[in-house]
Amino acid sequence: MGKTLVKVEDLVHEFRPAGKIRIRAVDHISFQIEEGEVFGLVGESGSGKSTVARCVMNVYKPWGGTVWYKNICTTEPKSYRQNKKMLQTRRQMIFQDSTSSLNQRMKVKDIIAEPMVISRRTPPRGSCRAEAEFQLSYVGMEASYLEKYPWELSGGMRQRVAIARALAMEPEFLVADEPVASLDVSIQAQILNLFKHLQKEHGFTFLFIAHDLSVVRFLCDRVGVMYRGKIVETAPVKELFNNPMHPYTKALLSAIPIPDPVLERKRKFQVFDEDAFCPGERMEMVSPGHFVLENNGGKEI
Numbered sequence: 001m002g003k004t005l006v007k008v009e010d011l012v013h014e015f016r017p018a019g020k021i022r023i024r025a026v027d028h029i030s031f032q033i034e035e036g037e038v039f040g041l042v043g044e045s046g047s048g049k050s051t052v053a054r055c056v057m058n059v060y061k062p063w064g065g066t067v068w069y070k071n072i073c074t075t076e077p078k079s080y081r082q083n084k085k086m087l088q089t090r091r092q093m094i095f096q097d098s099t100s101s102l103n104q105r106m107k108v109k110d111i112i113a114e115p116m117v118i119s120r121r122t123p124p125r126g127s128c129r130a131e132a133e134f135q136l137s138y139v140g141m142e143a144s145y146l147e148k149y150p151w152e153l154s155g156g157m158r159q160r161v162a163i164a165r166a167l168a169m170e171p172e173f174l175v176a177d178e179p180v181a182s183l184d185v186s187i188q189a190q191i192l193n194l195f196k197h198l199q200k201e202h203g204f205t206f207l208f209i210a211h212d213l214s215v216v217r218f219l220c221d222r223v224g225v226m227y228r229g230k231i232v233e234t235a236p237v238k239e240l241f242n243n244p245m246h247p248y249t250k251a252l253l254s255a256i257p258i259p260d261p262v263l264e265r266k267r268k269f270q271v272f273d274e275d276a277f278c279p280g281e282r283m284e285m286v287s288p289g290h291f292v293l294e295n296n297g298g299k300e301i
């Protein structure tokens with residue numbers, strides 16, 4: 001580690017769905033991801049996580065701020081255009097709901113091979129079929145699934161296919177937007193284990209998005225907590241769990257069930273007072289690598 005792969009600086013994105021309504025989905029956020037690192041972004045639904053991912057992956061053109069991938073400023077149209085092909089190969093995305101992200105009319109073998117065909121990449125294992133078979137076995141599925149359609153598979157299997165499809169491009173950077181949120185708990189654990197295993201083996205850099213902290217605890221090196229379009233706290237994952245500073249992070253942590261029934265009964269929920277949320281501009285450093293967004297709440301402005 002040590003080299004930065006992705007750097008997000010002062011990112012802002014707004015939606016204007018109708019007339020004068022403005023939704024600021026992402027509000028001046030900055031973070032960076034080092035090479036080989038698994039960075040988690042957590043926060044409740046609507047906090048802006050997917051919008052961040054889409055700005056990072058050039059699906060949306062952000063309103064403000066910059067995104068860097070290595071030494072390429074991907075939010076600068078000219079340098080994005082010049083590097084588009086490389087970026088589309090090296091960066092891959094996995095979505096929450098593979099039912100809608102996988103083409104229902106294509107067989108598994110063609111789904112996995114499609115990005116290779118589109119980018120005219122020579123399959124490392126000779127043919128697209130051989131490559132699809134290899135990737136499928138890599139995510140723990142037998143070759144007989146190659147001839148199946150997505151609707152013939154369970155949710156967990158579909159998600160494995162989506163992962164195989166992304167891996168076939170041998171990405172450096174993987175973005176997974178709530179990839180286990182729509183799965184049963186037991187299947188969630190299997191898929192998380194698979195991610196952990198694959199990340200170790202490939203060493204890719206990973207932006208992993210989730211709405212609850214228990215999922216990121218298992219997988220991530222460092223976490224950013226999002227609330228209303230802002231990152232309110234960021235820290236190495238252990239530090240965040242041991243020493244949460246922001247009231248919102250504390251509330252999120254208190255919502256995680258404890259496996260021990262005695263401790264579980266004693267668990268106290270912490271409620272976050274949304275009205276007291278009055279974010280400042282600066283991130284204050286608590287300890288090396290641990291930053292908390294200052295709060296102007298209570299201060300007269």
Ligand SMILES: Nc1ncnc2c1ncn2[C@@H]1O[C@H](COP(=O)(O)OP(=O)(O)O)[C@@H](O)[C@H]1O
Nearest residue numbers: 015017023025044045046047048049050051052
């Ligand atoms: N295409 C869109 N048009 C209008 N508003 C949107 C759109 N996408 C997201 N939003 C709004 O932006 C905010 C952040 O959404 P999103 O990034 O999807 O959050 P999350 O992924 O954390 O659930 C929400 O208030 C959401 O309603």
Ligand SMILES: [Mg+2]
Nearest residue numbers: 049050051177
């Ligand atoms: Mg989302």
